[in-house]
Amino acid sequence: MAPPRYELTLHRPISRSLLDVIETRFDHVSTPGADGTVLVVDNVDQASVRALLTLLWDTGHHVLAFEEKTA
Template structure:
């Protein structure tokens, strides 16, 4: 199930490279949107911590399946 995060600021290339080294399936349909596949609770926490440590502000997080 994909998780979509909307951020206040665009993700830098360096941060995106770091995220992609830690998480397998990451896409960026928009400069301020990250979509990450197959996150469990620990992975979600790690991703949020990584974003916060990089100074990103998470505006929204949606991890509902499209069939909901």
């Protein structure tokens, strides 16, 4: 079974400083789109997902979509 991959679509681009914080806290993070509104996190557990969502909400980001992707 492949590790979970989560894709979060945000209302607006994520700032570089916040992305730096997220990359420090979570091992496998990427923003595949050029505009920075999609955040992909690999191999995290539910507690980590909740922490990430809380961090985004606390910094004023609105999550439009949250999907678990399978390989």
